[in-house]
Amino acid sequence: MSSVLYDVPGPKAIARNRILGVVTVVVALAILGFFVWRLAATGQFTAEKWSAFTYTNVWIQIGEAALSTLSAFIVAAIGALALGFLLAIGRLSEHAWVRRPFTAVIEVLRAVPVLVFMFLLYYGLPAIGVRMETYWAVVIALIAYNGSVLAEVFRAGVESLPLGQKEAGYAIGLRKSGVMRLILLPQAVRAMMPVIIAQLVVTLKDTALGYIITYEELLFYARYIGSQAALGSPIVPATIVVAAIYIGLCLLLSLVATTVEKRLRRSPRGGVVAGANQPTQEVTDTELIVAQRGLGKFNPGAGGGV
Amino acid sequence: MRMTRTIAGLGLAAVAALALTACNSGSPTSPGSGDADGGETTEALWEVASDVSLEGSPTYDRMVEQDGVVVGVKNDQPGLGYEDAVTGERTGFDVDIARWIAASLGFDEDQITFQTIPSANREQAIVNGDIDYYVGTYSITDSRKQQIDFAGPYFITGQGLLVAADDDSINGPDDLAGKVVCSVTGSTPLQRIRDEYSPGDTVENDTYSQCVEQLKQGQVDAITTDEAILAGYVALEPDALKIAGEPFSEERYGVGLPKGDTALKDHINALFTDGGDVWTALFEEHLAPAGISGEQPAVDE
Amino acid sequence: MGVISNNLDVWWDGLLGTLILFVAGGLVALVLGTIVGAMRVSPIPIARAMGTLYVNTIRNTPLTLVFFAFAFALPPLFGLRLTAPVPLLLAICALGIYTATYVAETIRSGINTVPVGQAEAARALGLTFGQVMTLVVMPQAFRSVIPPLMSVLIALLKNTTVAAGFSVVNLGSVRAYLSERGENQLFVILWVAVVFVALVLLLSWLQRSLENRWRVAR
Numbered sequence: 001m002s003s004v005l006y007d008v009p010g011p012k013a014i015a016r017n018r019i020l021g022v023v024t025v026v027v028a029l030a031i032l033g034f035f036v037w038r039l040a041a042t043g044q045f046t047a048e049k050w051s052a053f054t055y056t057n058v059w060i061q062i063g064e065a066a067l068s069t070l071s072a073f074i075v076a077a078i079g080a081l082a083l084g085f086l087l088a089i090g091r092l093s094e095h096a097w098v099r100r101p102f103t104a105v106i107e108v109l110r111a112v113p114v115l116v117f118m119f120l121l122y123y124g125l126p127a128i129g130v131r132m133e134t135y136w137a138v139v140i141a142l143i144a145y146n147g148s149v150l151a152e153v154f155r156a157g158v159e160s161l162p163l164g165q166k167e168a169g170y171a172i173g174l175r176k177s178g179v180m181r182l183i184l185l186p187q188a189v190r191a192m193m194p195v196i197i198a199q200l201v202v203t204l205k206d207t208a209l210g211y212i213i214t215y216e217e218l219l220f221y222a223r224y225i226g227s228q229a230a231l232g233s234p235i236v237p238a239t240i241v242v243a244a245i246y247i248g249l250c251l252l253l254s255l256v257a258t259t260v261e262k263r264l265r266r267s268p269r270g271g272v273v274a275g276a277n278q279p280t281q282e283v284t285d286t287e288l289i290v291a292q293r294g295l296g297k298f299n300p301g302a303g304g305g306v
Numbered sequence: 307m308r309m310t311r312t313i314a315g316l317g318l319a320a321v322a323a324l325a326l327t328a329c330n331s332g333s334p335t336s337p338g339s340g341d342a343d344g345g346e347t348t349e350a351l352w353e354v355a356s357d358v359s360l361e362g363s364p365t366y367d368r369m370v371e372q373d374g375v376v377v378g379v380k381n382d383q384p385g386l387g388y389e390d391a392v393t394g395e396r397t398g399f400d401v402d403i404a405r406w407i408a409a410s411l412g413f414d415e416d417q418i419t420f421q422t423i424p425s426a427n428r429e430q431a432i433v434n435g436d437i438d439y440y441v442g443t444y445s446i447t448d449s450r451k452q453q454i455d456f457a458g459p460y461f462i463t464g465q466g467l468l469v470a471a472d473d474d475s476i477n478g479p480d481d482l483a484g485k486v487v488c489s490v491t492g493s494t495p496l497q498r499i500r501d502e503y504s505p506g507d508t509v510e511n512d513t514y515s516q517c518v519e520q521l522k523q524g525q526v527d528a529i530t531t532d533e534a535i536l537a538g539y540v541a542l543e544p545d546a547l548k549i550a551g552e553p554f555s556e557e558r559y560g561v562g563l564p565k566g567d568t569a570l571k572d573h574i575n576a577l578f579t580d581g582g583d584v585w586t587a588l589f590e591e592h593l594a595p596a597g598i599s600g601e602q603p604a605v606d607e
Numbered sequence: 608m609g610v611i612s613n614n615l616d617v618w619w620d621g622l623l624g625t626l627i628l629f630v631a632g633g634l635v636a637l638v639l640g641t642i643v644g645a646m647r648v649s650p651i652p653i654a655r656a657m658g659t660l661y662v663n664t665i666r667n668t669p670l671t672l673v674f675f676a677f678a679f680a681l682p683p684l685f686g687l688r689l690t691a692p693v694p695l696l697l698a699i700c701a702l703g704i705y706t707a708t709y710v711a712e713t714i715r716s717g718i719n720t721v722p723v724g725q726a727e728a729a730r731a732l733g734l735t736f737g738q739v740m741t742l743v744v745m746p747q748a749f750r751s752v753i754p755p756l757m758s759v760l761i762a763l764l765k766n767t768t769v770a771a772g773f774s775v776v777n778l779g780s781v782r783a784y785l786s787e788r789g790e791n792q793l794f795v796i797l798w799v800a801v802v803f804v805a806l807v808l809l810l811s812w813l814q815r816s817l818e819n820r821w822r823v824a825r
Contacts, residue, residue: 002723002726002727003648003723003726004648004718004719004721004722004723004725004726004744005648005649005650005718005726005740005744006649006650006736007727007730009650013650017650017651020649020651020654021651021652021653021654024646024651024653024654024657025653028657035684038684038685039684042683042684042686044684107808108804110807111765111803111804111807111808111811112765112800112803112804113765113766113768113779113803114765115768115769115771115772115779116768116779116796116799116800116803117800119779119782119796119799120793120796120797120800123782123786123792123796124792124793124795124796124797125793126792127791127792127793127794128793201667205667205668205669205670206669207669208669208670208671208672209669209671209769211671211675211772212671212769212771212772219669219671219672219675222675223675223679226679235679235680235683236680236683236684239672239675239676239679239680240680242672243668243672243676246667246668246669246672247664247667247668250667250668251667254667
């Protein structure tokens with residue numbers, strides 16, 4: 001029960017914690033109540049505002065928008081995984097003339113914001129005569145960015161494996177490609193599964209950036225239906241509905257991915273890398289160092305049970 | 307077990323909710339109720355041409371090859387280019403001009419695909435070939451002529467200001483000091499307001515309907531764009547909005563075409579010049595009720 | 608090149624906008640993130656639950672949606688008038704609230720890397736809570752927290768571009784202004800990308816050097 005911050009609570013501490021708990025609840029309810037009051041005061045709970053959502057056609061259009069989001073996500077996810085493998089293998093090469101360009105490419109792709117990449121594809125390329133639909137601008141930008149992040153993840157996974165695995169592979173006569181394909185990468189992927197899942201959720205969230213280049217996904221539709229004066233301009237209800245759908249989709253994705261990971265895990269040994277709750281969006285250099293040295297420093301899931 | 311039961315419960319709830327929505331499969335009253343029977347009135351105005359042959363027009367060849375026309379329009383300008391959010395029905399002066407042009411090229415209603423393109427992406431869409439032509443409050447300007455061609459003009463209006471009905475402090479573009487003005491990204495009115503007048507602050511949105519919402523809620527003080535567009539919104543809500551002052555520029559609407567397609571441009575110009583009756587009928591139906599007056603302009607050569 | 612030298616005012620405004628969003632958003636995120644992080648490791652179950660709810664909700668929400676909610680749903684609720692600072696403030700709030708979740712997680716994991724024995728020994732010596740924190744826990748946690756925190760800040764810098772879609776001037780919106788002036792959009796966007804790569808590489812270098820200085824020997 002004791003943790004870094006506090007000791008096992010004695011009677012005074014228990015009483016103080018109870019009071020603090022009540023205070024926290026009161027503050028939270030006050031903030032929530034304020035928002036609910038503002039919602040009611042501006043008439044967001046009237047039937048008129050929500051009338052848009054009684055039309056089947058509107059729900060069909062919401063469904064189509066959700067499908068646009070998901071289709072962009074699935075293609076981007078598969079592409080990012082493929083690109084990640086490719087870049088990781090290049091990055092792990094023993095020849096410097098292969099390794100250096102791949103490292104440069106990965107660093108540059110990670111440094112450019114996804115939105116700037118989408119702008120480049122959708123607004124920049126037509127200037128030299130290449131036409132690009134919004135869908136492909138979104139998908140290619142997502143593949144480029146997430147592929148480079150996943151490349152680093154795969155690299156960290158491979159470098160976290162004990163050296164003996166690779167040596168055993170060479171000892172039985174496998175060559176570099178065989179060792180990589182049959183021994184190192186499968187274990188690396190299993191070890192890094194939580195990080196990969198987190199990055200896929202990031203990919204799904206970043207499809208929303210397509211709104212800014214007028215890709216017709218959920219946010220675009222929310223803005224459209226929210227400014228229809230004939231339906232009462234339901235911008236706040238539209239935002240609430242679309243937010244619920246996005247959160248639901250992301251949670252569903254995490255659930256599906258975690259279930260798949262559990263089914264695929266044949267051996268209980270998952271490697272010695274960071275736990276399921278990654279604090280940051282990308283693998284940090286510290287975590288890479290940790291992973292390479294086989295230490296379990298960054299393990300937010302453990303420690304104190306808080 | 308509990309998980310499957312909760313998921314089943316949620317699924318049933320979702321299906322039940324969806325069933326309830328079937329109560330409302332029509333649409334709320336569409337604006338400009340004259341357009342409700344748009345099909346009947348406009349069909350009588352023209353006939354779909356047959357045996358059309360337009361030589362030397364790559365755009366027309368593409369239309370024939372795809373057996374259809376893709377037209378870029380707006381979807382949130384009542385009276386000009388409007389799409390009902392629920393039924394998807396397209397109405398408005400610009401939309402009917404587009405239908406008229408398509409009919410003259412031998413394509414009937416079923417062969418027209420309307421695509422909504424916001425102001426900032428119009429040149430892109432034409433240059434890329436995503437659409438065949440664009441009819442949607444598209445002002446003819448020299449900088450745009452560097453990328454595309456225009457047929458027309460088919461309408462002349464001017465830039466104006468839309469304010470709340472009870473706001474008397476703004477009577478013209480010189481009263482904008484300290485006021486927040488809203489318009490659409492990439493439109494000429496916004497550039498002109500910034501360059502020639504000095505408003506307090508400017509807000510950019512992607513669509514005018516967003517600006518109208520912000521005006522009604524007091525987030526912005528005025529909207530600036532062409533009077534024809536503003537009049538459509540006033541017609542929808544005459545108690546809440548009004549036009550302030552007189553137009554302070556001239557905007558000439560044209561049909562956006564791919565650059566260099568003179569054959570198509572001449573065809574459309576001839577259609578406009580010879581079709582005065584059709585033009586007047588469309589004007590009477592869509593724009594006159596909003597209180598605008600105007601007459602058909604002569605096309606550029 | 609011409610694209611930059613002819614339009615220095617636009618580029619300067621854009622760069623300034625990005626830096627303002629980054630610094631202000633970062634401050635909001637650090638303050639809010641510390642509060643939420645403290646809630647998540649506190650002994651009060653309600654506070655822990657609320658902190659977890661907040662973090663998990665925002666982590667499953669796209670940043671664009673948070674911006675959308677602040678830019679379009681909030682002004683009607685509070686009757687805000689959109690004078691010049693208001694969209695900027697809304698954008699800073701959106702960035703701050705979104706990034707605070709990652710800051711909170713980083714602080715929580717940093718605190719958890721300090722072995723419990725350190726704190727127990729400190730308490731056994733009779734040090735008060737404040738002394739335990741400042742003399743024993745924070746110096747050790749600090750070293751583990753800074754590198755991931757730098758990653759979060761780098762992500763924040765890249766996320767400031769999203770404000771371009773919501774009427775705020777920053778490097779991402781430079782493209783729209785310059786296309787109105789007729790510049791070649793490809794070069795404009797390439798230069799924007801170059802500026803970002805430079806800034807991110809700078810911050811990454813800073814992160815690596817801090818990490819090397821403060822590497823914890825175990």
